[in-house]
Amino acid sequence: MAKVTYKRELTALLVIDPYNDFISEGGKLWDRLKAVAEANACVPHMVQVLNAARKAGLRVFYAPHHRYRPGDYETWTYIAPIQTATWSRKTFEYGTWGGEFRGEFEPQRSEIVALEHWCSSGFADTDLDLQLKNHGIHQLIVIGLIAHTCVEATVRFAAELGYQVTMVKDATADYSDEEMHAALDVNVPNYASAIVTTKEIVESISSL
Amino acid sequence: MAKVTYKRELTALLVIDPYNDFISEGGKLWDRLKAVAEANACVPHMVQVLNAARKAGLRVFYAPHHRYRPGDYETWTYIAPIQTATWSRKTFEYGTWGGEFRGEFEPQRSEIVALEHWCSSGFADTDLDLQLKNHGIHQLIVIGLIAHTCVEATVRFAAELGYQVTMVKDATADYSDEEMHAALDVNVPNYASAIVTTKEIVESISSL
Amino acid sequence: MAKVTYKRELTALLVIDPYNDFISEGGKLWDRLKAVAEANACVPHMVQVLNAARKAGLRVFYAPHHRYRPGDYETWTYIAPIQTATWSRKTFEYGTWGGEFRGEFEPQRSEIVALEHWCSSGFADTDLDLQLKNHGIHQLIVIGLIAHTCVEATVRFAAELGYQVTMVKDATADYSDEEMHAALDVNVPNYASAIVTTKEIVESISSL
């Protein structure tokens, strides 16, 4: 894998689904994520990368999953299994604490929150691609949840749309080592131009 | 132009931008739209079509323009002239009356409001295409504002994406007869399979 | 996983990348695919599903990968690792036998071949979604190559775009059991509404 160099004005941090339901004690899915997330120091790493990006003056984008609202799916003729699961759990319920970003990931002024995505990819049926283009971005540094669903989907779509992707492998997590492995070792290497640690990316962007 | 027949389960009404700022006395753009809209009986016709669609059991979708929020455009490197205009006027300002749908167009339970569009097409960078697919829709009956911008753009995109479009020509309006003419007589006939009056479409869907 | 029922006029078979380079003796990647493909009886199963689909009168679509042509990538600033690999191997070289579909998968009159895809998803940057819509299709039965790249990508995109997907698990193959497992057992179950055998899908569609 070639070493990627970043140009500050072309590079953005993309934070995927930093919801309390995923990564905060008491969140609906935290118990399922906890083992991998803690082994990976996922949340502290996400915070480190975010802080380094802000300090380096990189533009920060958020790709938030759809937050559950009553009536969302009742009328759909076609629905994917992952959406049926989200529906039954009311994950990221709108108006609840679980449907808010964990405190450290509160977007700051001039950071961009894309429209909510309905399935897994932050790009599908949202304005993420438009917002990145409006800001002249071509290089994406990706952190967030969950490795084999929304993160992998967003990385795949980014590559399909022409973006150069860097995946931060210890700033993500999953329900199991197997799913983490499928995402980070089997699939993402085909689509991300670099797969790095938090330590490595913080060094790279701190020197921009 | 061939006569279009509708299948109830494949057909939806698509209502574009029925905001107070456009079509209510006191709205930011009403004074510019008023002459054409009143000559056309645009608002009463829109209401008639909506009521007929509901009565016939057609699915109803709304394609709402982005509502202005502070900070929306300040960071954009690239912006289209129509967005600069929207920005300067703060059209459809979020949290204000002008940014609400006119009362008659309040979505009912089980009607679908797509994500807000940033430019003119209700499809671009939104979930409108997804929502139509989820509901099995292929035939669109289009009403709303403004003929040569959001309406024409949405009709063009719909055709490019494979939908069959019917435009209701007296349930739209524009700033001038010239712009109305450019949309309804010059451009939309290339992309809409039928261009009909309110009277005609109400008859067609009432018999479904 | 709920049992899926198919409506003939809404259902299509989607055949992904049935190139000689993948699935014919002498193809550039056959040696890497052979073990899994033969254990799975991948090619005979693909043929069985195709024949059953044709016999049942289902519409058939093909999603072909870009065939290599000189000059394709030399000017690109951004390129995904999987594209660099394709480039270096000149996979599916245009005008060569490897870049042709294996004989059994020669499209028949009235079968649709989508535009070539540049990365992995048959939907990205092609007319596949349009062609499916033009033909009124909502349910996709997916066969072809390779499980964890083009097949998984196409299944993921299909779900994101609102299609209902059935994956035929013994009518695909991969370079290794691990990659096959990552696709079929870890990821595709989130996006495909059914994962079935050739025997099962042939029964289902034969009774349509």
Next chain:
Amino acid sequence: MAKVTYKRELTALLVIDPYNDFISEGGKLWDRLKAVAEANACVPHMVQVLNAARKAGLRVFYAPHHRYRPGDYETWTYIAPIQTATWSRKTFEYGTWGGEFRGEFEPQRSEIVALEHWCSSGFADTDLDLQLKNHGIHQLIVIGLIAHTCVEATVRFAAELGYQVTMVKDATADYSDEEMHAALDVNVPNYASAIVTTKEIVESISSL
């Protein structure tokens, strides 16, 4: 309208549908286009802009309409009126002179020809957006045919996708002054950041 400045590495020339059927004596549609095209010196201007772009080292992209092939539309359930017209005329028939680019617009090595578009927008259901991103392009200079269909559609889509557009108003043509006016004076000003003459754009890009 603000003055646009171009950065060479961000800017591309986009040439739309320079087919013999449109702009060569003997082409299927030349007789309908001739009056406006000649009054506008459309073809000589297109050549001037192309030459200036090449001399300035700008990247050149082509957005070609689908070339007619037998069987294209017979199976479609949904089809737009403009496609029915193309079908009946067999415009840009594949393998014929009318379906080739006029000689002066033969793409050179390292110029990019996007996938063929089925309706009017060069972006819809093609790889044009991907190819522009792969090459880091954000600013488009647009020339070609026909003003109120493919050109306007491509300009509208470009703006919706986040590109900054410059329209060269005397390097396009149309069937009538009315249609030309609808495109260039009514609609394109909302989506193109600049509308310029050939003389103006040649000066701008010659100084890059």
